[in-house]
Amino acid sequence: MPLADLPIKPGSLQIRHLAKAYKPGHPVLKDINLDIDGTGLTAIIGPSGTGKSTLIRCINRLVDPSAGEIWLSVDGQRLDMARLKGGALRRSRRHIGMVFQEYNLVERLSVMENLLTGRLGYVSAWQAFRRKFPREDFDRAHELLDTVGLGAFANQRADALSGGQRQRVGIARALMQCPSVMLADEPTSSLDPKTSVEIIQLLREQGQRHNIPVVVNIHDVELARRHADRVIGMTGGEVVYDGPPSGLNGDHLDTIYGGRAWQQ
Numbered sequence: 006m007p008l009a010d011l012p013i014k015p016g017s018l019q020i021r022h023l024a025k026a027y028k029p030g031h032p033v034l035k036d037i038n039l040d041i042d043g044t045g046l047t048a049i050i051g052p053s054g055t056g057k058s059t060l061i062r063c064i065n066r067l068v069d070p071s072a073g074e075i076w077l078s079v080d081g082q083r084l085d086m087a088r089l090k091g092g093a094l095r096r097s098r099r100h101i102g103m104v105f106q107e108y109n110l111v112e113r114l115s116v117m118e119n120l121l122t123g124r125l126g127y128v129s130a131w132q133a134f135r136r137k138f139p140r141e142d143f144d145r146a147h148e149l150l151d152t153v154g155l156g157a158f159a160n161q162r163a164d165a166l167s168g169g170q171r172q173r174v175g176i177a178r179a180l181m182q183c184p185s186v187m188l189a190d191e192p193t194s195s196l197d198p199k200t201s202v203e204i205i206q207l208l209r210e211q212g213q214r215h216n217i218p219v220v221v222n223i224h225d226v227e228l229a230r231r232h233a234d235r236v237i238g239m240t241g242g243e244v245v246y247d248g249p250p251s252g253l254n255g256d257h258l259d260t261i262y263g264g265r266a267w268q269q
């Protein structure tokens with residue numbers, strides 16, 4: 006079996022009564038309850054400022070929730086991401102692969118070096134400092150680069166890549182972690198429409214290939230409708246639609262986006 010397919014253990018998320026207020030009395034997320042598992046791509050849609058990024062960032066604890074539970078299950082183990090601290094939080098984050106809107110690559114490093122940063126949670130600080138990664142990490146990185154279509158770019162500097170290529174590197178780097186769940190925070194917002202479709206399809210394919218759920222924040226309703234397996238519609242910090250793309254109708258979009266004037 007190719008190394009790129011080997012060690013990932015599928016995970017699931019159970020979110021219960023999740024709330025977040027950056028300022029007391031001004032809730033951004035209000036009582037979010039979601040179960041996310043399986044292998045499909047879940048798209049979170051909703052107007053700007055409705056809390057989509059905050060939700061994604063609470064799951065991997067880039068943002069601290071104000072209340073609620075975020076249970077990450079991996080290999081029979083259940084971890085409440087909302088409560089973990091210190092080393093336990095760092096270790097549990099390895100199970101969550103994160104893809105960002107602005108790629109978050111180290112621009113002056115090569116594609117290969119960027120991928121290897123996905124292994125930093127697994128090697129010692131001394132190994133990382135000396136860039137002494139095990140042979141398997143290099144082999145896995147090469148295979149993942151092939152699967153995201155960048156097999157010939159391992160030694161290219163990240164700042165020489167297009168936006169779409171950078172996002173492919175971002176996806177491969179997240180997969181280097183052997184994540185049990187993948188999260189992507191507006192991964193297509195900086196890309197043209199064709200590249201956006203390719204990136205969403207790639208995220209979905211990689212989720213299926215590695216047998217893990219993928220959760221993506223997205224502004225483009227049509228992209229979500231065409232390529233997601235499940236759509237979560239949010240407005241005002243609450244989930245107002247949760248179901249298949251085929252069930253999302255004009256009334257739901259009215260509720261999510263507040264009327265139809267924006268469509269004309």
Ligand SMILES: Nc1ncnc2c1ncn2[C@@H]1O[C@H](COP(=O)(O)OP(=O)(O)OP(=O)(O)O)[C@@H](O)[C@H]1O
Nearest residue numbers: 027028033051052053054055056057058059060224
């Ligand atoms: N670090 C922060 N400190 C204070 N307020 C914040 C912070 N991050 C986000 N907010 C506020 O929380 C609300 C929700 O923001 P969030 O980025 O989660 O929404 P979003 O739905 O992802 O929006 P967009 O689609 O525009 O990215 C907004 O009012 C935003 O100003």
